[in-house]
Amino acid sequence: MIGPPNVGKSVIFNRLTRMNVGVANYPGSTVEFSEGALRLADSPVKLIDAPGIYTLQPASEAESVAVALLEDAPDLVLCVLDATNLESSLYLLLQLMGLGLPLMACINRTDLAEERGLAVDHEYLARQLGVPTVATRAVTGQGLEELRSRLNGALSSEFSPPAVRPAPSWAEAERLTQQARRSAGRSEDTLRDRLGDALIRPWPGLPAAVLIVVLVFGFVIGVGMGLRRWVLLPFFGELIIPQLVNLVQALLEPGLGREVLVGEYGLLTKGIEWPFTLVFPYVLSFYAALSVLEDSGYMARLGALLDGLLKRMGLSGTAVMPIFLGYGCGIPALMATRALSSHKQRLTVCAMVCLSVPCISQTGAFVSLLAERSVGALAGVAMVSILAMLTTGVLASRLLPGRPSTTLMEIPELLLPRADVLGKKVWARARHYLADGVPAVMAGVAFAALLYETGAMEAVGRALSPVITRWLLLPEEAAVPLLLGVFRRELAVLPLMDMALSPSQLFTGAIVALFYVPCIAMVALVAREFHIRLAIVVLVFTTVFALFVGGLFARLGPLVL
Amino acid sequence: MGRHRRRRGRCAAADPRGYLGQVLGRGALAVERANCRWPRLSRRYGRMFYERLVQEEVELAGVKAGDRVLHVGCGAFPFTTLALAERGCVVVGIDRDEQAVAAARRVVSQKGLDGHVEIRHGTGESVDCADFNAVWVSLHVTPRDEVIHNCLTSLRPKGKLVLRNVAGPLKLLYNATSPAAGATQAHVRTARSQARSNLVTMVAEKLPSTDKQRVVLSGLAAGCRGTIAATGNGHPLLEPLGIRPGRQICLRCIQKLGGSVVADLDGRRVAIDRQLAEQIVVNPVSGD
Numbered sequence: 110m111i112g113p114p115n116v117g118k119s120v121i122f123n124r125l126t127r128m129n130v131g132v133a134n135y136p137g138s139t140v141e142f143s144e145g146a147l148r149l150a151d152s153p154v155k156l157i158d159a160p161g162i163y164t165l166q167p168a169s170e171a172e173s174v175a176v177a178l179l180e181d182a183p184d185l186v187l188c189v190l191d192a193t194n195l196e197s198s199l200y201l202l203l204q205l206m207g208l209g210l211p212l213m214a215c216i217n218r219t220d221l222a223e224e225r226g227l228a229v230d231h232e233y234l235a236r237q238l239g240v241p242t243v244a245t246r247a248v249t250g251q252g253l254e255e256l257r258s259r260l261n262g263a264l265s266s267e268f269s270p271p272a273v274r275p276a277p278s279w280a281e282a283e284r285l286t287q288q289a290r291r292s293a294g295r296s297e298d299t300l301r302d303r304l305g306d307a308l309i310r311p312w313p314g315l316p317a318a319v320l321i322v323v324l325v326f327g328f329v330i331g332v333g334m335g336l337r338r339w340v341l342l343p344f345f346g347e348l349i350i351p352q353l354v355n356l357v358q359a360l361l362e363p364g365l366g367r368e369v370l371v372g373e374y375g376l377l378t379k380g381i382e383w384p385f386t387l388v389f390p391y392v393l394s395f396y397a398a399l400s401v402l403e404d405s406g407y408m409a410r411l412g413a414l415l416d417g418l419l420k421r422m423g424l425s426g427t428a429v430m431p432i433f434l435g436y437g438c439g440i441p442a443l444m445a446t447r448a449l450s451s452h453k454q455r456l457t458v459c460a461m462v463c464l465s466v467p468c469i470s471q472t473g474a475f476v477s478l479l480a481e482r483s484v485g486a487l488a489g490v491a492m493v494s495i496l497a498m499l500t501t502g503v504l505a506s507r508l509l510p511g512r513p514s515t516t517l518m519e520i521p522e523l524l525l526p527r528a529d530v531l532g533k534k535v536w537a538r539a540r541h542y543l544a545d546g547v548p549a550v551m552a553g554v555a556f557a558a559l560l561y562e563t564g565a566m567e568a569v570g571r572a573l574s575p576v577i578t579r580w581l582l583l584p585e586e587a588a589v590p591l592l593l594g595v596f597r598r599e600l601a602v603l604p605l606m607d608m609a610l611s612p613s614q615l616f617t618g619a620i621v622a623l624f625y626v627p628c629i630a631m632v633a634l635v636a637r638e639f640h641i642r643l644a645i646v647v648l649v650f651t652t653v654f655a656l657f658v659g660g661l662f663a664r665l666g667p668l669v670l
Numbered sequence: 671m672g673r674h675r676r677r678r679g680r681c682a683a684a685d686p687r688g689y690l691g692q693v694l695g696r697g698a699l700a701v702e703r704a705n706c707r708w709p710r711l712s713r714r715y716g717r718m719f720y721e722r723l724v725q726e727e728v729e730l731a732g733v734k735a736g737d738r739v740l741h742v743g744c745g746a747f748p749f750t751t752l753a754l755a756e757r758g759c760v761v762v763g764i765d766r767d768e769q770a771v772a773a774a775r776r777v778v779s780q781k782g783l784d785g786h787v788e789i790r791h792g793t794g795e796s797v798d799c800a801d802f803n804a805v806w807v808s809l810h811v812t813p814r815d816e817v818i819h820n821c822l823t824s825l826r827p828k829g830k831l832v833l834r835n836v837a838g839p840l841k842l843l844y845n846a847t848s849p850a851a852g853a854t855q856a857h858v859r860t861a862r863s864q865a866r867s868n869l870v871t872m873v874a875e876k877l878p879s880t881d882k883q884r885v886v887l888s889g890l891a892a893g894c895r896g897t898i899a900a901t902g903n904g905h906p907l908l909e910p911l912g913i914r915p916g917r918q919i920c921l922r923c924i925q926k927l928g929g930s931v932v933a934d935l936d937g938r939r940v941a942i943d944r945q946l947a948e949q950i951v952v953n954p955v956s957g958d
């Protein structure tokens with residue numbers, strides 16, 4: 110399945126294969142191909158969702174993935190066309206026809222075209238080009254049954270290569286577009302259009318952007334706290350955990366086993382309390398907010414508004430997407446950098462995300478740690494994080510070789526996010542957290558429990574004490590978050606909660622955690638996406654930098670707080 | 671690099687820049703003198719540095735044998751002038767240094783090219799280009815913006831201006847000319863030289879004078895429409911996003927802090943980098 114970015118390939122893919130790959134209303138949401146099983150009347154086939162491409166000349170690493178897929182001689186290429194931007198879609202289709210592969214086309218987003226008073230005569234196109242064509246509306250599922258049966262037909266019939274065509278030209282794409290277009294009713298600027306335009310103009314767009322960011326932040330923290338206090342804490346903290354503790358205490362004799370399960374770092378106490386009551390509420394609230402931003406098409410508008418600022422960091426407007434994703438989790442953020450047009454941009458964003466963008470798990474932990482003790486410290490951490498991010502960006506753009514990038518991005522239409530889509534997205538992310546994040550936290554806690562109960566922790570604490578007690582002015586126990594923080598970012602924060610620290614010490618601990626090693630999974634991904642050397646640099650630099658800056662703040666903190 | 675052109679003392683102080691530039695410039699002059707004295711050396715040198723470069727430029731500009739070509743800043747040993755003449759062009763070389771002009775005349779008659787090449791005394795800021803099919807401007811020529819302006823203004827429609835521009839580390843020594851410089855008067859194309867990796871060739875083709883009121887995209891007022899006349903070259907996404915000559919474009923807004931320009935192409939909103947937008951030339955459509 111090939112097509113220009115943001116036409117709805119992933120939506121069609123999800124509908125046809127019942128899978129749940131990422132969908133978002135901006136170009137470049139898919140950066141990797143996904144395979145899914147598609148049951149057709151005659152035989153099951155493998156459907157592949159590819160990143161969007163404008164032409165067969167890839168402009169980013171994500172686009173190269175799609176072009177490379179075409180070289181694997183697929184049995185059929187389904188080209189998804191955009192009814193609202195037919196011309197460039199047709200150019201891509203013409204290019205694909207030149208490859209001599211069996212081809213089918215589907216014209217998507219016909220509802221949006223109609224709203225603008227346009228209709229596309231897909232039968233005319235099918236006749237002109239000799240490519241079977243159907244019209245669809247992926248979000249409602251209209252036309253997908255026909256697509257399914259046509260796919261079946263195309264796959265079971267013998268393919269005859271099309272007659273040799275002249276090289277595709279824009280003139281031809283323009284001509285075909287003119288001829289296939291039918292007007293359908295009046296076209297007028299809809300409210301969506303007007304609102305969408307207002308949000309990109311500096312006025313009222315910039316104040317609106319500030320308002321939206323503040324609202325999002327308030328929503329994430331407020332709803333997260335609410336969820337925690339009213340739902341998750343009562344459920345886990347008062348219902349599940351005490352029961353488990355009772356059960357274990359009834360079943361096991363006091364000893365190592367019991368301490369590991371319900372002791373200081375008990376797998377069944379902290380191992381459940383931390384991930385479920387302290388982090389999970391914020392994961393839910395953050396992804397609810399992010400999904401609305403993504404699906405409405407606001408992210409790209411924010412990118413356009415902040416373009417001038419991003420330019421100072423050698424970035425283009427499209428870099429907003431991975432940075433925002435980074436506030437959720439660094440892994441999708443690093444993946445999303447594939448859609449950026451230059452290696453330099455990828456590296457810059459990678460540096461920013463690894464060093465100074467806390468993921469939502471860590472943010473949740475910060476809120477749990479600081480919000481009740483010292484709101485000023487929480488605001489301070491947020492400020493330091495933003496300042497550090499901007500500085501990293503500016504420095505990276507100066508120091509890394511390569512030319513600054515030029516922005517050229519399509520701004521998607523403002524769409525009203527659909528509740529079912531949002532629900533699915535939040536659920537997909539929550540499930541991901543439950544399946545990947547929670548076990549990692551529990552493993553970390555179990556590891557800590559073992560170290561603690563066997564006395565190894567004290568030894569480590571003593572060994573690290575010059576750094577921790579003398580330089581960071583923290584108690585020896587603070588070695589725990591440093592050890593655990595390598596596994597998961599929130600584990601660099603949460604153990605500080607029970608240490609009875611002063612506000613200034615809390616702040617120091619939070620700053621160290623902020624800059625400290627991104628989780629081990631991210632380091633591994635840096636090695637895979639870039640280079641093992643860069644991963645090592647990230648590991649060493651973040652550790653040294655976090656400790657260094659932490660020490661400075663430990664000395665500054667008492668003066669302010 | 672640029673071993674010709676006029677005498678150091680006459681070059682405007684800013685270009686080539688700095689001390690390093692002066693040393694190089696002096697070196698270049700010495701090499702040119704040596705070339706005048708020893709013809710064998712000059713043949714080698716010319717072949718090494720100029721022949722392929724000029725060949726590329728001729729191809730890019732589409733200059734044919736028999737065309738009348740002006741070379742601004744030909745220098746004491748007019749390599750480019752001679753190379754152009756060898757390709758069958760009728761060439762006039764000008765330089766503002768009298769001594770260089772005299773030396774160049776000697777070289778031309780030594781080569782027996784008197785019928786094809788004429789060397790004159792003159793400057794790029796004042797020369798009239800109306801008689802020529804194409805004008806070459808050498809790397810060292812200053813003041814660059816004035817010379818470009820004069821040449822583009824006096825050229826006839828379809829006349830071409832060929833500029834050597836620097837790329838890479840040479841930018842430390844010479845001011846690079848932005849392709850935006852002539853954008854409203856001409857259609858500008860650029861190409862990195864294969865023969866000399868530190869040079870970029872810019873060809874500006876003068877547009878018909880009917881398009882007098884052309885402006886660059888970022889010069890339109892918000893809400894104004896225009897027809898795209900030229901897009902400069904550069905970004906691979908320009909064409910797919912509909913930014914092609916002949917298409918209608920409507921400027922929506924310009925972002926703060928040197929940010930992008932948001933435009934509308936047939937219903938599709940696109941954010942365009944300020945620098946790209948400065949190379950997109952449009953004919954404003956009056957009306958709304």
Ligand SMILES: Nc1nc2c(ncn2[C@@H]2O[C@H](COP(=O)(O)OP(=O)(O)OP(=O)(O)O)[C@@H](O)[C@H]2O)c(=O)[nH]1
Binds near residue numbers: 113
């Ligand atoms: N109104 C309407 N919206 C659609 C339709 N199809 C897709 N969308 C929306 O378009 C947006 C992009 O959909 P995706 O499936 O992520 O697009 P994609 O082609 O996979 O995009 P890339 O992965 O970036 O290439 C989503 O917000 C969808 O809800 C449609 O037929 N009608």
Ligand SMILES: [Mg+2]
Binds near residue numbers: 132161
């Ligand atoms: Mg997709």
